[in-house]
Amino acid sequence: MGGLGLAAGIAGLSVPILTGLASSGMVAEGALALLVLVGLHVRFVTETPVRRAGAWWIVAVQAWLTYLPLTVFGAAWTPVCGLLAGALLVMAGRIRSTVLVLLALACGPVVLAAPDRSMIDPLWALAAPLTGLAEYAVITLARRARQLDEARTDVMRRAVALERRRFTRDLHDLVGHRLTVLVLKVQLLERLVAEQDPKAQDEVSETLELLRSLSTDVRAVAHGLRSSSLAAELGSARSLLESARVRCQIRVSCRDLPGDVEEALTHALREGVTNVLRHAEARQCSVHLLERDHMVRLTIRNDGVRPPRRPGDAGQGLLNLAERVSGLGGWLEATSSRTGQFTFSVYVPRKK
Numbered sequence: 001m002g003g004l005g006l007a008a009g010i011a012g013l014s015v016p017i018l019t020g021l022a023s024s025g026m027v028a029e030g031a032l033a034l035l036v037l038v039g040l041h042v043r044f045v046t047e048t049p050v051r052r053a054g055a056w057w058i059v060a061v062q063a064w065l066t067y068l069p070l071t072v073f074g075a076a077w078t079p080v081c082g083l084l085a086g087a088l089l090v091m092a093g094r095i096r097s098t099v100l101v102l103l104a105l106a107c108g109p110v111v112l113a114a115p116d117r118s119m120i121d122p123l124w125a126l127a128a129p130l131t132g133l134a135e136y137a138v139i140t141l142a143r144r145a146r147q148l149d150e151a152r153t154d155v156m157r158r159a160v161a162l163e164r165r166r167f168t169r170d171l172h173d174l175v176g177h178r179l180t181v182l183v184l185k186v187q188l189l190e191r192l193v194a195e196q197d198p199k200a201q202d203e204v205s206e207t208l209e210l211l212r213s214l215s216t217d218v219r220a221v222a223h224g225l226r227s228s229s230l231a232a233e234l235g236s237a238r239s240l241l242e243s244a245r246v247r248c249q250i251r252v253s254c255r256d257l258p259g260d261v262e263e264a265l266t267h268a269l270r271e272g273v274t275n276v277l278r279h280a281e282a283r284q285c286s287v288h289l290l291e292r293d294h295m296v297r298l299t300i301r302n303d304g305v306r307p308p309r310r311p312g313d314a315g316q317g318l319l320n321l322a323e324r325v326s327g328l329g330g331w332l333e334a335t336s337s338r339t340g341q342f343t344f345s346v347y348v349p350r351k352k
Contacts, residue, residue, distance in 0.1 A: 005138040006045070010038055013079050013131065016124075020076025030073050034080070037065045041083050045090050045139050059087050063107075070111065070119050078121040078128075081108040085132025090139060105129045169320045181240055182207065184277055188243060206239070230262045230269070230289075237273045237287060246282045246302070254291035261348050264324045265289070265298050268346040271317045272300035280304045280342065291350065298346045305342040321346070 014034060021030035044058040066084045069077050085104045092100035108128020111120050185207045192200040234250055241248040257265070269287070276282050281304035288299045322332050330348035 003046070003142070005142070006042070006135065009131075009135055009138065010042070010083075013082060014038070017076055017079050020121075021073060024074060024076060026073060030069075030076070033065060033069055033073075037062060037080060037083065040065070041087055044087055045135070049094060056091075059084075059091060062087055066107075067111070070114070074119050075121040075124075078108075078111065078124040079131075081111060081125060081128035082131025082135070085128050086135030086139075087132075089132050089136035093136070093140065104132050107132075169323070181274075181277075182211070184240070184244060206243070230257065230266045233266045233269050234287065234289075237269055240273060241276070241282075241285055244277055246276070247284050249284075249286040251287070252289045254289060254296060257296065258351055260328060261296060261350060264321075264328055264330070264348055265296065265346065267324060268298050268321055269300070271321050272298075272344050274317065275344070276300065276302045280306055294350045296348050296350055298348075300344045302342055303340050305336055305340045 017034060018027060018031060021027045040058050040062050044055060044062070047055070049055070062084055066080050069080075084107050088100050088104035088107060091097070092104060106129075108125045108131075111125050112122060114120050189200060189204060189207060191197075234252065238248045238250055272287075276285055280302055282302040283304055285300065285302040288297075288301075290297050290299075318332070318334075325332060325346055325348060328348050330346065333345040333347070334343070336342045
């Protein structure tokens with residue numbers, strides 16, 4: 001829209017110039033000079049300057065091509081003062097100069113002081129500031145519209161990136177946990193069937209329930225829904241650990257947590273239990289959920305720690321969890337002892 005408006009304005013200004021030049025018999029020379037002047041002018045007002053002002057030399061050459069040809073082409077050349085006024089206003093907007101604004105408003109009327117009044121068209125000289133203001137308004141509005149469009153595009157790009165990050169994180173934390181549990185359940189079921197243990201049927205039922213939960217979790221991740229329940233996850237953790245022959249002790253001393261705190265702790269519990277099952281040969285595990293001085297702490301402690309495959313490898317799950325918790329002002333702690341005990345703690349402040 002800005003380019004069309006600028007083109008229409010220059011075309012409208014060129015018509016009286018070329019008409020006046022035709023009546024004086026100098027249309028070829030005048031059209032060439034006008035073409036050079038318009039080319040420089042369009043380059044300056046539409047450029048994206050590296051410095052705030054841009055190319056000063058273009059304005060200097062434009063001023064020279066505005067006033068000097070008046071002695072050759074006469075009054076027909078007067079309308080180009082409006083282009084110079086527009087260029088000066090554009091530069092004044094870039095460097096925040098009041099002096100340039102005054103020069104822009106005076107660049108047309110100043111030619112009225114010429115000794116030979118036949119060289120000047122008084123109406124076009126007086127209209128030059130208005131022409132410059134109109135051009136400045138079109139250019140400024142077009143630039144603002146472009147900036148707003150770029151800002152809107154940037155916001156949309158950031159929103160897409162955040163949604164992609166949320167989807168990836170939830171898919172790993174929620175669905176990845178369920179898949180790990182399912183693998184363990186199938187392995188347990190395989191052993192029970194081989195031993196002809198009557199508990200196999202119960203494990204089949206639990207595995208089917210896990211599959212249904214996985215389907216629900218996938219829908220929740222896809223639609224960005226939050227259906228986490230810390231109480232339900234605590235019960236699921238106990239059942240899962242005990243089915244893997246890990247004796248589990250759970251102690252809870254805080255209730256009615258805020259939704260965002262409960263969701264973060266639910267993901268922390270899933271991640272902690274998954275790590276116990278995947279990275280340890282645990283026989284005992286304790287889960288404590290405590291609150292003191294408006295600080296909620298979830299601690300998971302287990303034995304049977306195996307040496308890490310790669311030192312300092314935190315894993316994507318812990319990175320995702322650290323991101324969730326830090327957003328609430330909390331942090332993670334993980335320590336291991338020489339006796340094979342591993343302690344994983346999550347601290348999250350309760351909002352008052």
